[in-house]
Amino acid sequence: xxxxxxxxxxxxxxxxxxxxxxxxGAIGVTLIFGILRFAHFAHGDMMTxxxxxxxxxxxxxxxxxxxxxxxxxxxxxxxxxxxxxxxALGIDKGFYAPLRKRGARPVTxxxxxIGVTLIxxxxxxxxxxxxxxxxxxxxxxxxxQIDMSAIGATRxxxxxxxxxxxxxxxxxxxxxxxxxxxRSRLGKAMRAMxxxxxxxxxxxxxxxxxxxxxxxxxxxxxxxxxxxxxLDVSLKPDLAFNIVLPIFAAAIVGGLGQSxxxxxxxxxxxxAETMAVFNWAILLRPFKDVLPFEIPADLAIVPTEYKxxxxxxxxxxxxxxxPTGIFKGASS
Amino acid sequence: MIRRALTLYFGVAALVxxxxxxxxxxxxxxxxxxxxxxxxxxxxxxIQWGYGGLFNFGIMGFLMxxxxxxxxxxxxxxxxxxxxxxxxxxxxxxxAFLAGALLVIGARRLDxxxxxxxxxxxxxxxAWIAAYIVYRSQIDPAAAYIEANGGWIGGLGLHPLLGWAFxxxxxxxxxxxxxxxxxxxxxxxxxxxTIGISEIIRALLKNADWLTRGTLTVSPIxxxxxxxxxxxxxxxxxxxxxxxxxxxxxxxxxxxxxVIFFLVQRAYGGPWGRMMRAIRDNxxxxxxxxxxxxxxxxxxxxxxxxxMGIGGAVLVSFGQIYDPGAYQPINHTFIFWVMVIVGxxxxxxxxxxxxVLIYVTWIISDPVAQQVFRAVSDFSVNQGWGAIPDIESRAxxxxxxxxxxxxxxxxxxxxxxLIPEVVKRSS
Numbered sequence: 068x069x070x071x072x073x074x075x076x077x078x079x080x081x082x083x084x085x086x087x088x089x090x091x092g093a094i095g096v097t098l099i100f101g102i103l104r105f106a107h108f109a110h111g112d113m114m115t116x117x118x119x120x121x122x123x124x125x126x127x128x129x130x131x132x133x134x135x136x137x138x139x140x141x142x143x144x145x146x147x148x149x150x151x152x153x154x155a156l157g158i159d160k161g162f163y164a165p166l167r168k169r170g171a172r173p174v175t176x177x178x179x180x181i182g183v184t185l186i187x188x189x190x191x192x193x194x195x196x197x198x199x200x201x202x203x204x205x206x207x208x209x210x211x212q213i214d215m216s217a218i219g220a221t222r223x224x225x226x227x228x229x230x231x232x233x234x235x236x237x238x239x240x241x242x243x244x245x246x247x248x249x250r251s252r253l254g255k256a257m258r259a260m261x262x263x264x265x266x267x268x269x270x271x272x273x274x275x276x277x278x279x280x281x282x283x284x285x286x287x288x289x290x291x292x293x294x295x296x297x298l299d300v301s302l303k304p305d306l307a308f309n310i311v312l313p314i315f316a317a318a319i320v321g322g323l324g325q326s327x328x329x330x331x332x333x334x335x336x337x338x339a340e341t342m343a344v345f346n347w348a349i350l351l352r353p354f355k356d357v358l359p360f361e362i363p364a365d366l367a368i369v370p371t372e373y374k375x376x377x378x379x380x381x382x383x384x385x386x387x388x389x390p391t392g393i394f395k396g397a398s399s
Numbered sequence: 400m401i402r403r404a405l406t407l408y409f410g411v412a413a414l415v416x417x418x419x420x421x422x423x424x425x426x427x428x429x430x431x432x433x434x435x436x437x438x439x440x441x442x443x444x445x446i447q448w449g450y451g452g453l454f455n456f457g458i459m460g461f462l463m464x465x466x467x468x469x470x471x472x473x474x475x476x477x478x479x480x481x482x483x484x485x486x487x488x489x490x491x492x493x494x495a496f497l498a499g500a501l502l503v504i505g506a507r508r509l510d511x512x513x514x515x516x517x518x519x520x521x522x523x524x525x526a527w528i529a530a531y532i533v534y535r536s537q538i539d540p541a542a543a544y545i546e547a548n549g550g551w552i553g554g555l556g557l558h559p560l561l562g563w564a565f566x567x568x569x570x571x572x573x574x575x576x577x578x579x580x581x582x583x584x585x586x587x588x589x590x591x592x593t594i595g596i597s598e599i600i601r602a603l604l605k606n607a608d609w610l611t612r613g614t615l616t617v618s619p620i621x622x623x624x625x626x627x628x629x630x631x632x633x634x635x636x637x638x639x640x641x642x643x644x645x646x647x648x649x650x651x652x653x654x655x656x657x658v659i660f661f662l663v664q665r666a667y668g669g670p671w672g673r674m675m676r677a678i679r680d681n682x683x684x685x686x687x688x689x690x691x692x693x694x695x696x697x698x699x700x701x702x703x704x705x706x707m708g709i710g711g712a713v714l715v716s717f718g719q720i721y722d723p724g725a726y727q728p729i730n731h732t733f734i735f736w737v738m739v740i741v742g743x744x745x746x747x748x749x750x751x752x753x754x755v756l757i758y759v760t761w762i763i764s765d766p767v768a769q770q771v772f773r774a775v776s777d778f779s780v781n782q783g784w785g786a787i788p789d790i791e792s793r794a795x796x797x798x799x800x801x802x803x804x805x806x807x808x809x810x811x812x813x814x815x816x817l818i819p820e821v822v823k824r825s826s
Contacts, residue, residue: 106587162807174454174586175810178740181733182806189731189800193793273572312598315591372606379595382753 068220070349075224078341084230084299086337087237091292092314093129093321093329094244095285101261101324102281103163105176109183110289111311113155117188117290118297118306121147122200129205140202140298141232147294149286155286156279158183174237184308191304199303229298236295240288241330248326253280261324313340313375316382322392336378343377370384404748404818422489425638428645430762435652436713439659440752441738442747443706446663448736449745449820450672451699452679456590457577459731460597460703461570463604463723465711468569469562470554470617470721477553485549488541495537499530545609552610559623563655563712570708571701573600577701582693597732605723607812618720624648648717655713656751657707664747675699676745729799734761737806743816752818760805761798768797 076277092114099107124143135142166176211231212223218397248254253276260267260277268274293307300306307314317336321328355362369377385392419427440458448452480486509519538807545552581592604611611617624647630640666672674703678685686692715721734757742753772794776787787793810817 080678101808106591136431162811165811169808169814171814174590175814177587177590178736178760180809182738182810185729185733185799186807187803189796189798189803192796194790197796198793312591312594316595319588319591370606373602376599376602379599382595383580383592386588388581390584390588 068215068218069222070353072215072220072222073349075347078227078338078345080224080226080230081311082278082334082338082341083234084226084337085340086304086334087233088292088296088299088310089314089337090318090330090333091237091240091288091295092310093317093333094240094326095288095292096314096318097321097323097326097329098182098281100318101326102257102278103167103176104264105173105180106315106323107200107285108177108180108311109158109187110285111307111314112184112187112191113151113158113286113289114293114296115191115304116154116293117147117151117286118293118302119191119195120150120290121294122202122297122302124150125202134206138202138208138229138232138298139206140294141229144291144294148290151290152283152286155282155289159278159282188304194258194303197304199301201301202298225256227299233295233299236291240291244284244326247284253277254361257281313378316378318391319382320385322346322394325392325394328392328394335393336381339381340374340377344371344374400818400821404752407752407817408748411752411759414759418759422766425641425645428649429640431757432645432649432717433714434755434758435649435656436710436717437735437738437758439652439656439713440707441735441742441750442656442659442663443703443710444735444739445703445742445744445747445750446706447700447703448739449750450667450675450679451696451698451703452586453582453703454586454590455593455700455703456732456736457595457597457600458591458707458735459726460577460593460600461573461707462711462714462731463597463600463726463763464570464573465563465566465708465713466567466715466721467604467611467723468708469559469712469716470611470620471552472562472565473559473621473716474554474617475556477549477551479549480545480552483544483548485541485545485552488537488544489552489623491714492534492537492541495533499534502526502530502533503540510772521554542607542609546733547778551608559621559716562622562716566712567705568708570704570711573708574701574704575697577704578697582696582700594728594732597728601723602728611723614722614724616720616722616724620716620721622648622716622719622721623636624651632705641791642791652713655709659709660747660751667747726784729802734758734802737809739803739816741809741813741816742803743820745820746816746818749816749818749820753816756817757802757805761802764798764801765795768801769794789821 092110095113096107096110099105099110121140123142124147125139128139128143133139133142161180163176166179209228210225211228212225214223246254248258256267256272257277257280259270259272260274264274267277296310298308313336314333315333318329319332320335321330321332344367346365346367348362348364351358351362351366414793415427415431418430422430440462444455444458445459447455503523503526506519506522509515509522514522535648577593577596581589581596584592605613607613610617622644625644627637627640627644631637631643635643674685674690675695677688678690678695735754738753738757739750740753741757743749769790770791772787776790780786
């Protein structure tokens with residue numbers, strides 16, 4: 068049964084964690100695309116920035132002597148999200164709003180967002196160098212182990228506290244967003260604007276407000292995603308820059324502009340990555356006496372070093388097979 | 400317009416001289432060669448984006464392909480590999496690859512024999528899986544064998560100029576495949592798809608140790624012109640030898656750029672360039688005039704990528720080392736976009752100017768930031784606040800920041816670039 072536990076640890080738990088991160092990031096990307104019609108490349112670095120804000124606040128909290136059973140980085144997350152929201156609004160006002168006012172094409176905004184990526188990354192590296200930081204220098208990272216001896220396994224199912232919190236944060240964020248978009252007046256206005264911006268404007272919807280709300284949600288989600296990712300692994304300046312492409316893949320696979328599609332896309336890419344590098348020979352080993360052939364030592368679909376390319380291969384296939392994503396996405 | 404361009408060129412030349420005054424002739428000769436190699440690549444991007452309106456964010460992939468090409472052509476032969484079973488095993492892997500390709504093509508053509516719809520789709524998917532398994536079953540043992548015996552396949556030991564040309568050819572092949580896959584996509588999807596493809600290329604070249612030695616890197620790669628060591632052997636002092644060798648390389652590179660520049664400038668002014676601009680500005684109208692938009696875009700994409708491949712080869716042969724792990728999207732993709740947009744998309748003079756200007760800015764923002772930080776640090780020490788720690792490592796991070804500031808300012812205040820495209824209208 069150890070093989071099954073290994074599968075659960077390596078594929079189900081890793082896939083859920085990875086999928087949550089991709090989904091959290093992809094929702095932000097897809098919301099901005101739906102409202103503002105451009106691929107916001109700087110989203111990954113807004114995530115990293117959110118992680119660093121939470122890190123600074125956690126240091127502050129620790130120095131004030133605040134100690135709680137939950138990780139300090141998670142405790143300060145709401146405050147970090149508020150700060151990140153103001154930075155996101157500032158970025159929009161400083162860099163994107165003037166271009167939009169001029170009537171620049173979405174492509175120009177995409178290039179501008181790459182400029183913003185470089186600025187944020189430069190600033191983070193300027194202040195924090197290229198070292199990696201841990202939220203758990205002053206407190207232990209709790210590890211949960213579920214004993215599975217009842218079904219005859221000697222190894223436990225293992226996951227960490229940040230991973231559990233990450234999944235909870237994702238579920239809460241998704242549900243909150245769902246109710247916001249379907250029940251509140253502002254959420255409905257957002258969906259109307261995503262559907263047809265001109266029509267929304269002539270129906271009396273305050274489009275400037277909708278744009279601001281979009282940045283509020285995107286900034287908050289980016290900060291949450293970055294902090295949760297940094298809690299799970301470690302905090303470094305290229306934390307989210309490396310996963311911004313899988314996040315885009317998730318958003319595109321789900322259909323740009325489709326919030327639920329982004330969630331589905333995130334988990335699809337997350338599970339695809341973990342399943343592609345999993346050594347399936349392990350699952351076959353218990354049956355080695357009944358199988359007519361010799362089990363090869365390595366039955367992974369792709370070698371581990373190609374894990375990230377799985378997302379791009381899926382992206383390219385989806386773009387060819389159904390260019391607007393699995394759920395029909397918006398077009399600019 | 401010509402006066403403006405001349406003024407800007409004199410300005411950049413003055414900037415280069417100023418940098419040379421502060422950093423020394425050896426450094427400025429290094430900087431000039433690199434900036435002109437970047438200019439060649441920026442010219443390639445200008446063809447794709449400025450002429451054709453195509454959104455290529457996968458420049459890094461083409462540079463890596465070009466770099467691999469020059470390494471493979473000009474590095475000395477690896478006898479240990481050629482005397483082992485390796486070539487035979489690679490041959491079998493190639494046969495397996497061709498068999499797989501035939502299988503997939505056959506499955507795609509099943510509609511000719513009346514198998515269509517879902518059945519054909521299923522057959523295509525099965526064919527892909529079978530092809531993948533067949534190919535992996537041959538290439539994996541071959542790769543493992545080569546890495547154990549001989550290390551890697553080595554080069555061919557030919558002239559580096561052939562390597563530059565091969566870089567262009569190989570990049571053209573890759574661009575053909577990428578273009579066939581991705582060019583039908585909308586601009587922003589195309590951007591993401593090309594980034595994804597360039598990441599796939601990077602992963603392949605970085606991890607294929609049998610082909611490129613991966614992170615072990617390959618060096619030294621020879622120059623097409625005499626190396627500093629050759630000049631030293633001729634009795635030249637060491638300091639002078641570096642300058643003269645680099646100037647020789649620069650002359651070689653400038654000849655290549657001049658020829659290419661002349662050709663692309665002629666193409667821009669001719670009927671072909673007019674057609675490309677028509678497609679860029681309104682592809683629907685161009686298609687209704689009978690232009691084959693899809694194939695023309697593929698054409699311009701391949702042409703631009705050839706220059707990127709040659710440029711990537713030049714960079715690797717000048718640096719004398721091929722390190723697939725050193726390629727980063729910021730240094731090898733985004734910087735070219737900054738160059739073309741700051742210089743002026745659609746204008747080749749602008750692309751060259753932008754390339755040299757941005758490369759010089761990129762290089763000098765490190766020492767300039769160091770000076771600024773030192774001044775601030777001295778000031779804060781005098782005020783009793785303590786010094787700024789790790790000034791050197793922090794200053795080198797300023798390059799990325801400066802690049803970001805430059806591109807956002809350019810988009811906001813000079814969206815057409817320093818030397819904008821000249822749109823001729825007959826009255």
